[in-house]
Structures are given as structure tokens and as C-alpha cells.
Amino acid sequence: xxxxxxxxxxxxxxxxxxxxxxxxxxxxxxxxxxxxxxxxxxxxxxxxxxxxxxxxxxxxxxxxxxxxxxxxxxxxxxxxxxxxxxxxxxxxxxxxxxxxxxxxxxxxxxxxxxxxxxxxxxxxxxxxxxxxxxxxxxxxxxxxxxxxxxxxxxxxxxxxxxxxxxxxxxxxxxxxxxxxxxxxxxxxxxxxxxxxxxxxxxxxxxx
Numbered sequence: 001x002x003x004x005x006x007x008x009x010x011x012x013x014x015x016x017x018x019x020x021x022x023x024x025x026x027x028x029x030x031x032x033x034x035x036x037x038x039x040x041x042x043x044x045x046x047x048x049x050x051x052x053x054x055x056x057x058x059x060x061x062x063x064x065x066x067x068x069x070x071x072x073x074x075x076x077x078x079x080x081x082x083x084x085x086x087x088x089x090x091x092x093x094x095x096x097x098x099x100x101x102x103x104x105x106x107x108x109x110x111x112x113x114x115x116x117x118x119x120x121x122x123x124x125x126x127x128x129x130x131x132x133x134x135x136x137x138x139x140x141x142x143x144x145x146x147x148x149x150x151x152x153x154x155x156x157x158x159x160x161x162x163x164x165x166x167x168x169x170x171x172x173x174x175x176x177x178x179x180x181x182x183x184x185x186x187x188x189x190x191x192x193x194x195x196x197x198x199x200x201x202x203x204x205x206x207x
Contacts, residue, residue, distance in 0.1 A: 057204035064196045068097045069114050074137070079205050090198030091189045098187050098194075101128065102136035104146055108174050108181035109166035110158075125152040140183050147180035169193070 051059075065075050082092035097103065102118040105126060111117035118136040120126065126133060127147050128140065140146065148158050158179055168174050171191055174181040 054204070057200045060197050060200040061204055064097070064194075064198075064201060067114075067194055067196065068100065068103060069118060070097075076205075079201070083205075088189075090202045093201065094189065094192050094194070094196065094198055095186050096139065098192055099139045099141075099183075100136060101126070101133060101138040101140055101146070104140050104172070104181075104183065107169055107172055108146065109164065109168060109176075110148065110161060110179075110181075120157075125149055125158075142183055142185045144183045145180055146183070147178070153179055 061075070065071070070078070078096050079089070079093055082096055083089045085092045098107075102114055102121050105111050105117040105121060106114045110126075111120055121136045122134055124132060124134045125148060127149055128138065128144055130145075130147075132149070152158060161179065162176050164176060166174055166176060168181070169187065169191055171185050171187045172181055172183060
């Protein structure tokens, strides 16, 4: 499985905003955006380029890919599927990205970042509706129950979650005592707080 192995902080600096790729570090003074808020590279501090319409569209696509930890081919496949669904393509795209199992685990508060959530899923720590599921891109559906496997509940990571006060989006409920969450419904656009201008992505792929 292909994946990005470079510096996560470098991606945030390239986009010029926090993508919250490293969990708690992103909320501390150690965040790269707080210390070096300019593009990476030798000429990052002195780079002055005029951003074209295409450039804006490209940056929005790159930002979306990096928020959800997806590479180009898979992201394009999501777009193709979103375009075939009823409704607005951009909103369909964001809903599909939010419905990824690794994102749902992150939204439920079982991981501090999507990257950590993806790792926990691939390491077989979760079940969906009682069945083991270790594919991060698995698409959850309304009514699905995501639960920490019984063998994993004794780990310090999940013991700590039982004592936490977790805030979740309206389309998800979580029971920290049982270490499980339920997808009430797939999110509507207004329930997705990821700062992405999806219409720019649609415009880019429509060229």
C-alpha cells in the first residue's frame, strides 16, 4: 500500500495552515506553523509567486488529500465515484472522505489524528458491527457501530480514552465506557468542519 513517508509538518507549511496531522503536537508551541510559517525549501521565506486560478484549484485538491491522508490515484477514484452519485459532486466527495473508517475513528476521539487512526485500524484494533475491519478506506454506513476490539481495551491508549470527555460531530455518538461509537447518519456538508473549498476541486477535475 503506497503512502506518504515524509515530514507531516512540511505538508502543513506548504499549505500555509494547520492540517492537524500530528495530533497533540499541532495544538502546542512545537507546531511547525507556529515556528516557521512559510513554505519549506531553501527559498521558502523569499518566495513571492502570483497564484493563478489553476494554482488555487490545485492547492485546494492537495490540501484535501493531505487532510485525509490520501494519495493521488485514490483521491481521483473518490472524485469519479462522487461524480456518478446524485447531488453535488463536491459535497458527495467530502461525505465519502468523512465516511472512511480511519476518519470515523478519528472523529469518535479514539485517535488524536487521522494518521494515528489509520495505524490503529491497520493494526486490527477495531470492529465494525462486530466484524474485524482493518482497512482504513472502508466506507462506513448509517447505523454502523465501530468498537474497540475486546483484546485491545486493556491497552493504555484506550484506558485513557475511557476517562476522557470526548466531543463528537452531530452525526456520530460515542460511549467511552464501552469504547464504541455509532454512525447515526452520513454527514451533510454543514456538518463537515474541514476547511476545504470543494467547488475548486470540482473545477480542477472538470477542465
